Amino acid sequence: xxxxxxxxxxxxxxxxxxxxxxxxxxxxxxxxxxxxxxxxxxxxxxxxxxxxxxxxxxxxxxxxxxxxxxxxxxxxxxxxxxxxxxxxxxxxxxxxxxxxxxxxxxxxxxxxx
Amino acid sequence: xxxxxxxxxxxxxxxxxxxxxxxxxxxxxxxxxxxxxxxxxxxxxxxxxxxxxxxxxxxxxxxxxxxxxxxxxxxxxxxxxxxxxxxxxxxxxxxxxxxxxxxxxxxxxxxxxxxxxxxxxxxxxxxxxxxxxxxxxxxxxxxxxxxxxxxxxxxxxxxxxxxxxxxxxxxxxxxxxxxxxxxxxxxxxxxxxxxxxxxxxxxxxxxxxxxxxxxxxxxxxxx
Numbered sequence: 001x002x003x004x005x006x007x008x009x010x011x012x013x014x015x016x017x018x019x020x021x022x023x024x025x026x027x028x029x030x031x032x033x034x035x036x037x038x039x040x041x042x043x044x045x046x047x048x049x050x051x052x053x054x055x056x057x058x059x060x061x062x063x064x065x066x067x068x069x070x071x072x073x074x075x076x077x078x079x080x081x082x083x084x085x086x087x088x089x090x091x092x093x094x095x096x097x098x099x100x101x102x103x104x105x106x107x108x109x110x111x112x113x
Numbered sequence: 114x115x116x117x118x119x120x121x122x123x124x125x126x127x128x129x130x131x132x133x134x135x136x137x138x139x140x141x142x143x144x145x146x147x148x149x150x151x152x153x154x155x156x157x158x159x160x161x162x163x164x165x166x167x168x169x170x171x172x173x174x175x176x177x178x179x180x181x182x183x184x185x186x187x188x189x190x191x192x193x194x195x196x197x198x199x200x201x202x203x204x205x206x207x208x209x210x211x212x213x214x215x216x217x218x219x220x221x222x223x224x225x226x227x228x229x230x231x232x233x234x235x236x237x238x239x240x241x242x243x244x245x246x247x248x249x250x251x252x253x254x255x256x257x258x259x260x261x262x263x264x265x266x267x268x269x270x271x272x273x274x275x276x277x278x279x280x281x282x283x284x285x286x287x288x289x290x291x292x293x294x295x296x297x298x299x300x301x302x303x304x305x306x307x308x309x310x311x312x313x314x315x316x317x318x319x320x321x322x323x324x325x326x327x328x329x330x331x332x333x334x335x336x
Binding site: 002005006009010012013014017018021023027031036037038084085086087088095096097099103105106107108109110111112113 | 117120126236265270297
């Protein structure tokens with residue numbers, strides 16, 4: 001998996017935001033991850049620890065929010081959450097569905113001093 | 114302590130460069146296919162079969178992504194097709210800046226189709242937009258019909274699925290019905306093309322589909 005690369009992206013954006021705000025220490029990094037990315041929390045945590053060492057985010061905490069998969073049926077308009085495998089509409093059985101949540105990979109905010 | 118809102122996709126930089134690649138492809142009317150599969154599933158054989166089926170109609174180039182070596186690019190070039198090798202140096206997938214560097218050495222004005230052969234991997238390539246028009250994945254029969262359960266992500270984000278080496282189905286006890294069922298529930302709209310690339314079996318349906326997609330991009334660029 002490429003959690004290391006993902007985490008480097010998170011930290012690059014965090015460092016940039018902190019520096020732009022004139023801050024020198026990051027204490028918290030908040031991210032939102034869609035479950036369908038299959039990103040694993042322990043792997044992301046491991047990458048966070050490894051990559052923050054000797055940086056302005058050393059000792060910072062990582063807060064992860066996971067979002068479950070959600071789709072809207074393009075035939076009947078029903079919106080529903082579902083597992084990782086079955087996307088078909090539970091109301092009308094249509095296959096014409098649109099995923100509206102579950103593939104996020106987003107950095108939300110940081111706390112810095 | 115101050116909270117600073119960022120609200121940005123983590124792969125923002127990759128996605129922005131990919132979007133620039135995409136706009137360039139559209140402007141030049143070049144259809145770009147990102148082909149993903151495990152090592153040994155038959156990516157290069159499928160590309161060669163696709164070239165054989167479409168080279169009379171379209172001008173084709175190939176971008177080869179591998180961790181190391183240039184054996185794949187050499188195989189493609191031996192067929193008189195321009196090929197650029199990208200070595201990722203250990204990275205498990207291609208990113209959009211690598212594609213940008215590769216297309217800088219290709220003559221886009223003289224191409225209709227670029228096939229990107231991604232690094233052999235069913236996990237990582239699926240998260241990275243390169244600017245392509247379609248991501249298509251190949252699974253090969255010897256890998257087993259249960260792979261969609263184990264790697265659902267790649268089956269969901271692919272526009273179409275190619276099942277390769279179908280001539281070996283009886284040897285490997287591949288449950289075709291179960292495979293079709295789970296692929297359909299993961300990605301209800303994706304067509305599944307069943308081929309034996311090295312024998313040319315089933316390749317026409319796939320190249321017909323691809324030709325339609327190429328025409329869409331060409332006609333938009335001409336309009």
